[in-house]
Amino acid sequence: MASIIESVPNISEGRRADVVAAVGAALRRVPGVRVLDLQSDADHNRSVVSLAGEPQALKQAILVLFEHALAAIDLRSHQGEHPRLGAVDVVPFVPIEGASMQDCIALAREVGQAVAERFAVPVFLYEEAASAAHRRNLEDIRRGQFEGLADKLKDPLWTPDFGPSQPHVSAGASVIGARAPLIAFNINLGTSDVEVAKRIAKAIRHSSGGYRHVKALGLMLQQRNLAQVSINMTDYTRTPLHRVFETVRAEAARAGVDVIGSEVVGLVPAQALIDAADYFLRLEGFNPSQVLERRMRESE
């Protein structure tokens, strides 16, 4: 069975469509790599690519990405609303099928080393690949942004994992790591009272006592005049969709409010939905190999 990893690199260019298109075209030419998605945000001045493939094909793709991004992007003149540290800002590797988190950590280290050697860009490892607890969170690594990077690199706490202890002059530094698939999962409430959504978000999110792998906010969908609990599921294998859904339903019922629907934004691994079906259908002894498409890939 093939070992499939996803990578979702973010580059600091979301305005020049020709530059983004050229990066996408170059990635599509890498053998064994599939470009699943490519989206740019002009306000953020940032683009996000979803790639999938076997580890060595992905490594090749990320090196191609650096080559193109470094030639086209200069952080000294870059402006955008989204915080950023480098031209290729962040490169997570995500286990999808036939690959473990350990495989993704190993790939992050291998790619990080290759990037540092080939492009003289300082590389920080993050999340599951982090080399120290204070370097796990992307926000902490990125604090100070490109403009504060030279000073940050002088601090022994922030010696990069690979590459020089000074910024690449135009490309800054890059953050490379491994994490579980992230699912953007929003739950819509039958109320226009945003306070209900905010209270529920507070109840379910990790930072205020909720589930370990949930980030959540309460907000208004202005056009529908509905309150929404907007959720990032950061590890569905440990905090599953159905548990969060049922908790939101119970908390909403406490306020006399119905859950009227939910939505998945962007991509979702099949297993996250199959786990939900397994739960709601009360399946006994269900094995992922019983999924026909999976059996097909296992027999490849």
Added chain:
Amino acid sequence: MASIIESVPNISEGRRADVVAAVGAALRRVPGVRVLDLQSDADHNRSVVSLAGEPQALKQAILVLFEHALAAIDLRSHQGEHPRLGAVDVVPFVPIEGASMQDCIALAREVGQAVAERFAVPVFLYEEAASAAHRRNLEDIRRGQFEGLADKLKDPLWTPDFGPSQPHVSAGASVIGARAPLIAFNINLGTSDVEVAKRIAKAIRHSSGGYRHVKALGLMLQQRNLAQVSINMTDYTRTPLHRVFETVRAEAARAGVDVIGSEVVGLVPAQALIDAADYFLRLEGFNPSQVLERRMRESE
């Protein structure tokens, strides 16, 4: 995107392990075909193979299957509990991904014609590929079995769709067609009263007024001392798992009984479970292309 069809041929040999193993080995050598499963039943004296691949690769596999089965199986000396008409008894084609029912009907016709020409075996088309209403049901076509086949073929109602109007001397006739994926889905009840399961089975099955694509029986799981509603879902795209599950739950509650679990026996298309997750999570506007593995195959 590749067009993937499944085929689940049944052959009339379930006792001679060497014959079955040789058929399996021959099928595994066909380029582009994956053997997902191969199971023999000695009582039935019958084996069932699950194959998947693109249409032309599957056609090649079915011709290889006939070649091996006809060389090894002689219906004149075949005995078993399961009704059968031929050495290769029945060959359904099932749309899985990127393939429509029309594609499967076309493939059934193409394979049926090739089988008749190459092996002089009479072929009946069945289910969605049937050429007349009275020839849709496998049970009707198979009635009289191998032993009654010569007489049946003299009846103008039973002129084969392809091939001669007399049986192949040792291999009888074959039934080839197209159908939706079949899911074996059992629901376990928190009671040892089998009558509850029988009443629920009667309520949900098509033949007694229930759902169009449901066959069901009530039976006892002796070892667990539980009653079970044993279900064949014959088209989950029209009668979905979650609707049947919820109906069984409601009917069981009427009898003061809980649904304590369910089970899927054998393979299930991912979409059947994703549809259940979609229902229970109340997803709004969910598109199958959002499933990461599917997007990967679409971008092949």
